[in-house]
Amino acid sequence: MRNAFRIFPLLIALLLLSSSVTGEVPLKKEGQEAFRSSVADDRKDEAGQGGDGEAEDEFKDDFEDEFAEEEPLIISDPFEPLNRAFFWFNDKLYFYLLKPVARGFRVVPEPARISFSNFFSNLATPIRFVNSLLQLKIKDAGNEFSRFVVNTTVGIGGLFDPGKKWAKVRKKEEDFGQTLGWYGVKPGFYIVLPLLGPSNSRDFLGQIADGFIDPLNYIFDDRELEIIALKAFEAVNEISIDKDTYEGIKRQALDPYAFIKNAHTQRREGMVKE
Amino acid sequence: MAKRARFLLIPIIFLLLTPAAAPGSRGPTDQVRETVDRVIELLKDKEMDSGKRRQMLSSLIRKRFEFRIMSQQVLATNWKKANPDERDRFVTLFSDLLENTYMERIEAYTDEKVEYVNEKVRDDRAIVETIIVTKTADIPIRYKLVMKGDEWLVYDVVIEEVSLIRNYRSSYREIVMKDGIEGLLARMEEKVKEMNETSKKAEK
Numbered sequence: 001m002r003n004a005f006r007i008f009p010l011l012i013a014l015l016l017l018s019s020s021v022t023g024e025v026p027l028k029k030e031g032q033e034a035f036r037s038s039v040a041d042d043r044k045d046e047a048g049q050g051g052d053g054e055a056e057d058e059f060k061d062d063f064e065d066e067f068a069e070e071e072p073l074i075i076s077d078p079f080e081p082l083n084r085a086f087f088w089f090n091d092k093l094y095f096y097l098l099k100p101v102a103r104g105f106r107v108v109p110e111p112a113r114i115s116f117s118n119f120f121s122n123l124a125t126p127i128r129f130v131n132s133l134l135q136l137k138i139k140d141a142g143n144e145f146s147r148f149v150v151n152t153t154v155g156i157g158g159l160f161d162p163g164k165k166w167a168k169v170r171k172k173e174e175d176f177g178q179t180l181g182w183y184g185v186k187p188g189f190y191i192v193l194p195l196l197g198p199s200n201s202r203d204f205l206g207q208i209a210d211g212f213i214d215p216l217n218y219i220f221d222d223r224e225l226e227i228i229a230l231k232a233f234e235a236v237n238e239i240s241i242d243k244d245t246y247e248g249i250k251r252q253a254l255d256p257y258a259f260i261k262n263a264h265t266q267r268r269e270g271m272v273k274e
Numbered sequence: 275m276a277k278r279a280r281f282l283l284i285p286i287i288f289l290l291l292t293p294a295a296a297p298g299s300r301g302p303t304d305q306v307r308e309t310v311d312r313v314i315e316l317l318k319d320k321e322m323d324s325g326k327r328r329q330m331l332s333s334l335i336r337k338r339f340e341f342r343i344m345s346q347q348v349l350a351t352n353w354k355k356a357n358p359d360e361r362d363r364f365v366t367l368f369s370d371l372l373e374n375t376y377m378e379r380i381e382a383y384t385d386e387k388v389e390y391v392n393e394k395v396r397d398d399r400a401i402v403e404t405i406i407v408t409k410t411a412d413i414p415i416r417y418k419l420v421m422k423g424d425e426w427l428v429y430d431v432v433i434e435e436v437s438l439i440r441n442y443r444s445s446y447r448e449i450v451m452k453d454g455i456e457g458l459l460a461r462m463e464e465k466v467k468e469m470n471e472t473s474k475k476a477e478k
Contacts, residue, residue: 073318073444110409117410170412241410243382251469252375254461263436270435 075265078190083192087257090197094239094246102239115159116237121171122151122158127213131174135182143169173271176213177206183274190261198264302400302419302426303393309338310388313350317383328377328473335376340420340427341369345428352450360455367462368442374469400426 077083105113125148132141147163154162163169180189180202188201200206211217220226253259300308313334316327345365347355355362392403392465398421404447415433419426430439441472 073440075444114409121410243379248375248379251378251472252371252465254446254449254458254465255445258448259441262441262444266436266440267434273435 073262073265075261076179077261078189079191083190084257086192086194087260089194090192091250091256093195098236099237102236103238105236108240110241111236112243116234117241118151118155118161119158120234122148122155122161123215126215127176127210128174129174129178130213131179131210132172134176134179135174137174140174142171143172147171172274175203175206176209177203177268178272180206181268187265187268190265198260200265200268203268277309300424301393302395302402302417303390305426306402306404306417309334313380314383317380331377331380332373335373336369338425338428339369339372340422340429341365341372343420343427343429344368344372344439347439348446349450350443350447352447356455360459361410363457363459367459367466370466371462371469374466374473377473397421398419404452 129141129144129148132138132144147169150163151158151161154160164171177199185202187203191199191201191204191215193199193204196207216227216230220230249259250256313331316322316330319327342365345361345368346369349356349364356364387407389405389407390402391405392401396402400419402417402419402423404415404417408414413434415431417428418430418432420429421427430437432438446458449461453461
């Protein structure tokens with residue numbers, strides 16, 4: 001049962017990936033010109049500027065990158081109608097089920113809820129560890145390992161995060177989707193998964209692969225219901241800590257679907273580059 | 275879902291707003307830091323009536339943000355096509371929209387800490403990198419600033435690798451393609467009106 005459950009999505013994902021198209025089509029650098037001219041206009045009536053000469057090459061390159069006008073993101077979204085349907089579904093799920101439950105869950109004192117969050121995060125260490133190794137980020141992998149040891153012992157099974165407080169070792173999110181990206185796999189096309197939210201063909205494959213590393217799947221091997229219950233609990237807990245982020249987007253975005261699509265894509269690409 | 279969208283959790287965009295202080299050798303980070311302290315002070319002042327606080331924050335925001343450059347970058351090629359009147363209307367609406375949005379977010383502020391990681395300056399541009407330390411996560415935020423007179427003004431905010439400008443640019447471009455600039459302005463107007471109504475309700 002379990003195996004069938006795993007292999008089916010894997011096949012789909014492989015199909016998706018094999019048909020992956022390039023996620024970005026660079027357009028001409030429209031923003032840059034606009035910026036230059038606008039700044040130039042504004043500077044006409046100002047005194048001269050003091051450029052501080054040539055910085056080191058390395059620093060300069062860094063700067064060029066930082067200040068380079070980014071290309072507008074063109075996100076491949078061939079299944080937009082379907083995605084919008086799932087987006088609508090997730091939206092309703094959030095407002096009518098998850099949010100009210102999470103609001104009720106706030107009767108639990110915040111420190112306890114933060115501890116739950118730490119616990120889940122600590123449990124997922126193997127995923128970050130393995131993917132750091134796969135990306136040859138040995139130092140990050142070492143960090144994850146030492147965090148896991150410290151937080152599991154001193155942090156009482158991961159309920160607390162002394163690794164961050166004392167050792168100043170910060171968690172770095174890594175997953176198989178990012179690993180694929182690191183090896184040059186393009187994001188492919190955008191997908192909105194029911195329950196799981198925004199993703200893309202590359203990351204979807206990554207999510208399935210990470211399922212093989214996720215300790216939860218081994219602790220509760222073959223007991224789908226418990227896993228689903230725990231995942232739901234984790235989601236409710238996270239939402240109870242969160243400060244109405246999604247509501248904020250919904251209220252201000254002219255098109256929340258497009259807003260989240262773009263933000264999610266930017267964020268994933270940023271994470272791959274790190 | 276909510277977790278993924280944490281990048282909007284950040285009211286701290288506002289923490290950039292510095293009072294117009296004496297010019298001098300205040301670098302971008304100093305200006306940011308001053309503001310952070312000031313805004314946090316405002317937010318912690320439980321005595322103050324919320325309408326008055328909003329007013330104070332609002333005037334600070336308008337001094338600190340370079341909404342015109344922001345608007346230009348958001349509209350990009352469409353900026354060139356727009357006539358002066360449309361441009362002005364867009365700048366006004368866009369600044370109202372941003373202000374409203376983040377005013378709501380900022381009031382969710384509790385006791386996050388702000389750390390200053392790095393600063394880069396070249397000519398009239400600067401980047402200030404900060405990290406907001408919340409109870410469960412560290413959120414990296416980069417401010418991009420441009421020098422106007424003695425003040426560093428914000429023209430983009432990059433939260434967890436998500437650039438505000440790029441984000442608006444792509445979704446607004448789609449709307450302009452479908453309904454033209456007029457259509458976009460109309461939708462923005464509607465949105466701003468809607469938001470004003472809800473915030474009025476909140477104040478009552």
